[in-house]
Amino acid sequence: MNLKELATQLGLSPTTVSRALNGYPEVNEATRERVMAAAKRSNYRPNTRAIRLATGRALAVGHVIPIATRHEIVNPIFADFIAGAGETYSRNGYDMLLSVVADETEETTYRELKLRGAVDGVIVHSPRREDPRIALLNDIGLPFVVHGRASGSALPYNWVDVNNRRAFHRATEFLLDLGHLRIALINGLEYMDFALRRRSGYVDALAARGIAADARLMTSDQMTEVAGFQAAQAMLATADPPTAFLVASMISAMGVRRAIEAAGLVMGRDVSVIIHDDDLSYLKNGDAVPIFTATRSSVREAGRLVAEMLLDVIATAPTAPTHRLLEAELIIGQSTGPAPGRG
Amino acid sequence: MNLKELATQLGLSPTTVSRALNGYPEVNEATRERVMAAAKRSNYRPNTRAIRLATGRALAVGHVIPIATRHEIVNPIFADFIAGAGETYSRNGYDMLLSVVADETEETTYRELKLRGAVDGVIVHSPRREDPRIALLNDIGLPFVVHGRASGSALPYNWVDVNNRRAFHRATEFLLDLGHLRIALINGLEYMDFALRRRSGYVDALAARGIAADARLMTSDQMTEVAGFQAAQAMLATADPPTAFLVASMISAMGVRRAIEAAGLVMGRDVSVIIHDDDLSYLKNGDAVPIFTATRSSVREAGRLVAEMLLDVIATAPTAPTHRLLEAELIIGQSTGPAPGRG
DNA sequence: GAATCATCTCAAACCGCTTTGGATGCTTCA
DNA sequence: TGAAGCATCCAAAGCGGTTTGAGATGATTC
Numbered sequence A, B: 001m002n003l004k005e006l007a008t009q010l011g012l013s014p015t016t017v018s019r020a021l022n023g024y025p026e027v028n029e030a031t032r033e034r035v036m037a038a039a040k041r042s043n044y045r046p047n048t049r050a051i052r053l054a055t056g057r058a059l060a061v062g063h064v065i066p067i068a069t070r071h072e073i074v075n076p077i078f079a080d081f082i083a084g085a086g087e088t089y090s091r092n093g094y095d096m097l098l099s100v101v102a103d104e105t106e107e108t109t110y111r112e113l114k115l116r117g118a119v120d121g122v123i124v125h126s127p128r129r130e131d132p133r134i135a136l137l138n139d140i141g142l143p144f145v146v147h148g149r150a151s152g153s154a155l156p157y158n159w160v161d162v163n164n165r166r167a168f169h170r171a172t173e174f175l176l177d178l179g180h181l182r183i184a185l186i187n188g189l190e191y192m193d194f195a196l197r198r199r200s201g202y203v204d205a206l207a208a209r210g211i212a213a214d215a216r217l218m219t220s221d222q223m224t225e226v227a228g229f230q231a232a233q234a235m236l237a238t239a240d241p242p243t244a245f246l247v248a249s250m251i252s253a254m255g256v257r258r259a260i261e262a263a264g265l266v267m268g269r270d271v272s273v274i275i276h277d278d279d280l281s282y283l284k285n286g287d288a289v290p291i292f293t294a295t296r297s298s299v300r301e302a303g304r305l306v307a308e309m310l311l312d313v314i315a316t317a318p319t320a321p322t323h324r325l326l327e328a329e330l331i332i333g334q335s336t337g338p339a340p341g342r343g
Numbered sequence C: 001g002a003a004t005c006a007t008c009t010c011a012a013a014c015c016g017c018t019t020t021g022g023a024t025g026c027t028t029c030a
Numbered sequence D: 001t002g003a004a005g006c007a008t009c010c011a012a013a014g015c016g017g018t019t020t021g022a023g024a025t026g027a028t029t030c
Helices: A003-010 A013-023 A030-043 A048-055 A078-091 A103-114 A132-140 A164-177 A193-208 A223-237 A250-262 A299-316 B003-010 B013-023 B029-042 B048-055 B078-091 B103-116 B132-140 B164-177 B193-208 B225-236 B250-262 B299-316
Strands: A059-068 A095-102 A121-124 A144-147 A158-160 A182-187 A218-220 A246-247 A272-277 A293-296 A323-326 A329-331 B060-067 B094-101 B121-124 B145-146 B158-162 B183-187 B219-220 B244-247 B272-277 B293-296 B324-325 B329-331
Touching: A003 A013, A003 A030, A003 B244, A013 A030, A013 B145, A059 A078, A059 A103, A059 A299, A059 B078, A078 A164, A078 B060, A078 B094, A095 A103, A095 B078, A103 A132, A121 A299, A121 B324, A132 A144, A132 B078, A144 A299, A158 A164, A164 A182, A164 A193, A164 A246, A164 A293, A164 A329, A164 B029, A164 B324, A182 A193, A182 A223, A182 A250, A182 B158, A193 A218, A223 A250, A246 A250, A246 B078, A250 A272, A250 B250, A299 A323, A299 B132, A329 B048, A329 B103, B003 B029, B013 B029, B029 B158, B060 B078, B060 B103, B060 B299, B078 B094, B078 B299, B094 B103, B103 B132, B121 B299, B132 B145, B158 B164, B158 B299, B164 B183, B164 B193, B164 B244, B164 B272, B164 B293, B164 B329, B183 B225, B193 B219, B225 B250, B250 B272, B299 B324
Parallel strands: A059 A095, A059 A121, A121 A144, A144 A158, A158 A323, A182 A218, A182 A246, A246 A272, A272 A293, B060 B094, B060 B121, B121 B145, B145 B158, B158 B324, B183 B219, B183 B244, B244 B272, B272 B293
Antiparallel strands: A095 B094, A293 A329, B293 B329
16 A cells, blocks of 8 residues: 555545645645545555655664674673663654674774665764764764763764763762772773773872872773673782772672672672662662662663754754763662771 | 766666666676776765665564563663674675564554565564464564564464573483482573473473472572572572572573572582573673583574574575574583582 | 635656666677 | 677666645635
8 A cells, every 4th residue: 555546545646645644734634634544544654765765864863883893792781772762763753773883894884874875863882082983974974972972072072971970989989988998990991981981080089088099909891790800809819909899880790799709708898899880671780779889870761862862963953062961870789888997 | 976977977877887786697797897996986875765665675674672561671682682683684785673662562563664664574582472473474474583482373483592491401400410409490581482491491301300390499580680689589598498590591690699699608519500691792601611500502693593594584585484493502610519418 | 807815736756776678789690 | 681699788667755836726805
């Protein structure tokens, strides 16, 4: 069932039927209702391919997911982020196009998406410091919103980000208030922008209390259970071990907890831990009482917001860039307590 | 730059240029090379929208991700599965279309995808027993491949699945061989087909040694850390606690481990644990020596295979359905040991 | 009663590609 | 020598919508 059939069946021209269905004013209300009814009755759905060609719009948004070829890790927050964004697209009649590509072919992927006219805009994931994608997308003229920020970028751009700096600043202060003096940072990879900001929040909070950051208490690695375990184990084995850990993710923290327990210590009593909790649906931080004290910000909600911003950018093509800074909440769980000897 | 421009620029008709680029035989080799060169020079990419309309093919595959409205959990294996499938699509010039929908609107989503002509086929995720989607997709004539199986389905269908039954049968036998008699099953939700098969493997292996399954040692729930913790904690608190756990996922198992340690026991010594390991990129089961003894099967590889099968089905429209059964390997880690008192 | 106008509808062009059904010129073979 | 065959190329008709520009109709105004 296509427009033409529907039109002849109604004794109308395709033009009128099209206009009736798309809410144009120059069609009689009675006619419109007749058309609407017939469309519903015969279960008519306009062919997306035809609409796209005719209007020149893709009615689709691209998410390019680069997979680092060195360490083939998909970001664990990805599923929830996509779920959030997907809701927004569904509600607005947009399709979500996913491209999973090796990171060295990422640039050509964006260019092709544009040349082929496959999408109206894209979401930029996991921005790095001075991320080259910002200049690239500006250059090829593809609307985009960044999930996160890219410090040092010369050009303005749209973004939605968590205030990672403040979150880790607050978390560090919280540990300092509990009397911890040797606080370790188990950070994500520090070419990632969010990791840089978190470190700066941590370092600054220490500095504000006159404590110099100790390089031996800072690691930066993939946010996996194993990496968290190894980093924490190594630190706990030193002569002057940390009494608290600031950990970049729930998954890393599971490794940290394993190391703490392997060392015969008790988390929350001997060693405190604060994590950043992305509020992943499949990895909740406990229920009534959180397992980990955490800075929390829902990545799914971020997905929704990023998608909404992009659709808005596509629709209105604003000249000035839009920003949205989300604050993480600090929630108290069972993994923190006073520094040993201060109880 | 479109076909017509390129054609006039070359002094050829659009027909010839199209044929030259698409490898049709009725064009002079010299002409073809000239066209190819010009296309590359002017960075020509055919407009996907136009190709789609002209050929009637969507050149896209749909993944419909239902989000259960009761418990809004995205499947943690999803990211890796998508990554695997995405690689296949990229290699073959297909787009991947993701629809995140509330599960009660799943049926209409499939219907719309078909009516709108948005995809050439779909992947069915997380099949349940007698999954209605199989009849539905047959009915609306949308090619599909199921990741998993749907026991009790009257109709034949294409699938790629892990031999869950055998995996859990072997794992149970392995624990029995170690002298464990009270083996608990922390299963996924048992309206999911994979969970049913796992339980049947477990129950049958026990029965083969003359052990009747004990309902108090079997739970079926969402595969989250918290659910794993609660289930294990409750069982360990009984008068006749299990000495071993068979756990459906890495994430559940982290909760089980937490419960074991909270009970003052040591995993691998006092209590054994075997998990099913989907080999998620962001949640590796240790490195050289696995943390958990596990039945392992890469879900990313499964994603690749499912996607390949679907593209094949789309291309060749075979009459008989295709199947692919993957065997999980049993890998020995640090979480299993002889039953206490049998050391 | 003619001119004006608003309202409703339609024919046809267009989006950018594929594909059918020739057309053309050249070679081959009886 | 003429018909058949072959290698190349092209014009034009789709694909299924949207959109422009114009026509028909009936009501309103003067």
